[in-house]
Amino acid sequence: MRKKKLLITGASGLVGGHLFARAAKQDRWKVVPHYFQHEFNIMKKQGYRCDLTDRQEVETMLKTVNPDAILNTAANSNLDSCEKEPGKTAQINVIPPSWFAEYAQQNKARLIHISSDMVFDGVKGMYKESDEVSPLSVYGRSKVESEEAVLQRCPGALIARSALIYGRAQYGGFSFSMWIEKRLHRGDPVPLFRDQFRTPVLVDNLAAALLELADNDCRGILHLGGSERCNRLSFALTLCDVFNYNSDLLQSTSMHDTASFAPRPVDVSFNISRAQQNLRTELLDVKAGLQQIKRGV
Numbered sequence: 235m236r237k238k239k240l241l242i243t244g245a246s247g248l249v250g251g252h253l254f255a256r257a258a259k260q261d262r263w264k265v266v267p268h269y270f271q272h273e274f275n276i277m278k279k280q281g282y283r284c285d286l287t288d289r290q291e292v293e294t295m296l297k298t299v300n301p302d303a304i305l306n307t308a309a310n311s312n313l314d315s316c317e318k319e320p321g322k323t324a325q326i327n328v329i330p331p332s333w334f335a336e337y338a339q340q341n342k343a344r345l346i347h348i349s350s351d352m353v354f355d356g357v358k359g360m361y362k363e364s365d366e367v368s369p370l371s372v373y374g375r376s377k378v379e380s381e382e383a384v385l386q387r388c389p390g391a392l393i394a395r396s397a398l399i400y401g402r403a404q405y406g407g408f409s410f411s412m413w414i415e416k417r418l419h420r421g422d423p424v425p426l427f428r429d430q431f432r433t434p435v436l437v438d439n440l441a442a443a444l445l446e447l448a449d450n451d452c453r454g455i456l457h458l459g460g461s462e463r464c465n466r467l468s469f470a471l472t473l474c475d476v477f478n479y480n481s482d483l484l485q486s487t488s489m490h491d492t493a494s495f496a497p498r499p500v501d502v503s504f505n506i507s508r509a510q511q512n513l514r515t516e517l518l519d520v521k522a523g524l525q526q527i528k529r530g531v
């Protein structure tokens with residue numbers, strides 16, 4: 235049987251690296267990892283270098299690779315840098331997804347585009363896919379625009395909205411649990427919001443769900459978060475508990491007392507019922523996710 239070609243954009247990043255590691259172990263896919271600034275040369279597999287803001291380069295990549303499926307993880311996901319440069323943000327977060335959607339529609343390819351819980355204003359919490367979007371930041375708006383651009387051009391595509399991601403990087407990228415662990419190891423205090431709520435998802439759990447979805451025809455919008463709503467402080471307490479870290483360095487702070495360039499929503503937790511109905515992959519709660527990291531699986 236011919237292996238299907240899977241193009242993973244942003245394989246040099248946090249989610250893309252985990253996707254690559256998982257997909258490369260499956261017989262099903264011939265995986266093509268994409269990167270831009272951080273060279274990808276892993277497990278004897280060279281990545282495809284492409285600046286996704288350059289239409290000519292993207293067209294050449296799609297022609298050369300000719301993927302049956304695209305998992306588009308590449309983006310600028312730094313809220314403050316997006317807020318400072320809205321034009322540049324659109325160039326990477328909105329325009330390339332629209333090109334992938336055109337390709338997918340014309341070539342009957344599977345497209346999964348990663349969006350974010352930041353499409354919501356955080357007033358209500360426990361958001362369903364049918365809830366109205368109302369982003370507070372340039373980053374959130376870019377994700378809304380990317381969702382619209384993709385679904386207009388390729389109605390069969392899937393928009394996978396991810397919640398806050400934790401876990402250890404496989405090849406590149408950085409997560410907020412890595413930030414906590416780094417500070418704990420250095421003996422630095424760890425300031426953590428007690429009043430911002432998300433449904434954190436383990437990066438490898440997210441990768442497993444995305445790969446399962448690459449193989450089915452679930453379309454529209456899907457919320458991929460963990461099965462537990464929590465604040466950053468309670469997340470860190472569970473992390474200390476699972477890894478036997480001293481929790482004395484954790485500091486309870488309020489997001490309202492902390493200066494940030496981009497506005498941040500209070501409660502963008504997800505209702506993940508649709509994902510649970512559509513997936514065999516179980517979406518983990520925080521403790522189970524952290525235990526999975528500890529077991530090294």
Ligand SMILES: NC(=O)c1ccc[n+]([C@@H]2O[C@H](COP(=O)([O-])OP(=O)(O)OC[C@H]3O[C@@H](n4cnc5c(N)ncnc54)[C@H](OP(=O)(O)O)[C@@H]3O)[C@@H](O)[C@H]2O)c1
Pocket residue numbers: 243244245246247248249250269270271272273284285286287306307308309310311326348349350351396397398399400406407408
């Ligand atoms: N991290 C989170 O907590 C979180 C939460 C919700 C949603 N998301 C979304 O999940 C997706 C993956 O996030 P992540 O944390 O894995 O991101 P990441 O680690 O920052 O990786 C971003 C990737 O995008 C690539 N990239 C950036 N600009 C590019 C350009 N001009 N041309 C080509 N490639 C470019 C980078 O390639 P190089 O490094 O090689 O240049 C990198 O591989 C993103 O869509 C993000 O918005 C993330």
